[in-house]
Amino acid sequence: xxxxxxxxxxxxxxxxxxxxxxxxxxxxxxxxxxxxxxxxxxxxxxxxxxxxxxxxxxxxxxxxxxxxxxxxxxxxxxxxxxxxxxxxxxxxxxxxxxxxxxxxxxxxxxxxxxxxxxxxxxxxxxxxxxxxxxxxxxxxxxxxxxxxxxxxxxxxxxxxxxxxxxxxxxxxxxxxxxxxxxxxxxxxxxxxxxxxxxxxxxxxxxxxxxxxxxxxxxxxxxxxxxxxxxxxxxxxxxxxxxxxxxxxxx
Numbered sequence: 001x002x003x004x005x006x007x008x009x010x011x012x013x014x015x016x017x018x019x020x021x022x023x024x025x026x027x028x029x030x031x032x033x034x035x036x037x038x039x040x041x042x043x044x045x046x047x048x049x050x051x052x053x054x055x056x057x058x059x060x061x062x063x064x065x066x067x068x069x070x071x072x073x074x075x076x077x078x079x080x081x082x083x084x085x086x087x088x089x090x091x092x093x094x095x096x097x098x099x100x101x102x103x104x105x106x107x108x109x110x111x112x113x114x115x116x117x118x119x120x121x122x123x124x125x126x127x128x129x130x131x132x133x134x135x136x137x138x139x140x141x142x143x144x145x146x147x148x149x150x151x152x153x154x155x156x157x158x159x160x161x162x163x164x165x166x167x168x169x170x171x172x173x174x175x176x177x178x179x180x181x182x183x184x185x186x187x188x189x190x191x192x193x194x195x196x197x198x199x200x201x202x203x204x205x206x207x208x209x210x211x212x213x214x215x216x217x218x219x220x221x222x223x224x225x226x227x228x229x230x231x232x233x234x235x236x237x238x239x240x241x242x243x244x245x246x247x248x249x250x
Contacts, residue, residue, distance in 0.1 A: 019168050022130065022159075023176035025184060029125035034118040035188040035248040037236030042192040043243055046232065049193050053203050056182055059233070060207065060214045064178050066228040067156035068218035070106045071177050074160025075170050077102075078138055094138045096145035099161070102223065103146065106154045109228055112237035118250035120152035127153050130162040138165045156181075174215045182207055191247055 025031060041047040047055060077094050110116040124143070131139040142161055146153050156177060163173035186200050218226075240250055 015166070015168050016172070018166060019163065019172060019176050022126075022162065023180040025180060025187065027126070027129065029122050029129055030249075031122060031180075031184050032187065033248060034122070034184075034250045035192065035240075036115050036118055036185070036250055037112065037233045037238075037240060038185060038188050039192055039246060039248050040236035040239040040243060041232065042189075044236075044239075046236075047193075049189075049195050049199070052186075052189060052193070052195070053206065056185060056203065056207055057210050059185070059230070060178065060182060060210045062228050062230050063233070064181065064211075064214045065218055065221070066106075066109055066226055067181065068174050068178055068215055069221050069223060069226040070102065070154070071156040071160035071163075071174050072170060072218060073102055073223055074157035075164040075173060076160075078161035078164025078166075080138075080165070080167075094141060096141060099142050099145050099157075100149050100151050102157055103152050103154055105223060106157060107152055110154075112234045114237040114240050114250040115234070116152065116154075119154045119156075121249075123153035123155040123158035126155060127158045127162065130166070136162075136165050171215060171219065174218060175211060178211045178215055179208075182211065188248065 021027070038047065077099055107116055107120075110119065124146075127139055127143055130136065131143065139162060142153065142158075145151075159177045160173065163170070163176075183204055186195075186204050189195050190197070190200050237250060240246065240248075
């Protein structure tokens, strides 16, 4: 095999391994501490095991689509070889003002304070963890920009920014983000519902085509076009602080 081909394969495989690492639920950013409103829905008997597959399907179509679109925008800001002629917003080298603006726009789509705070916590922890893995100036710039403005670093944007900065493939990064997001919700349901490991595995397995469809749709949408309507989940997040007993932060 030609040495150039071997090098290209090595770089591609290394990028895939690093993406798997950063999308792993074991990454210490606090993901296991959040249910994003699911705990309230289970507590009020509004969500059970039987309805879980359909619920997560709808979650991906609405909230998943929103986060995937913003993940792509974050990717474009982090990409060092960005195409400045692209018509897609954000297709340029990192701009601190644009980073703050995107986070503000995504935050406006999160009416529940608990969901905003949870995503911001995960995003900041994710950026900090990734920045500590090497000399990635763009990640430090992003953290500094929101620190100075008092803004947030939401998780999907942070995941996209890191993926762009580390040279991952955009579509693979979006798929990885969506998969780890829904896997985290399934994991939360295992602690909230009588949901065994086999059933949880089957639910996540059957959702993979929906994850792929959502990622594909997000590539044809911009932050100006995307919308999200999840009133029940937003209510669940808002109701969460009033629960008498809680397993999760959100």
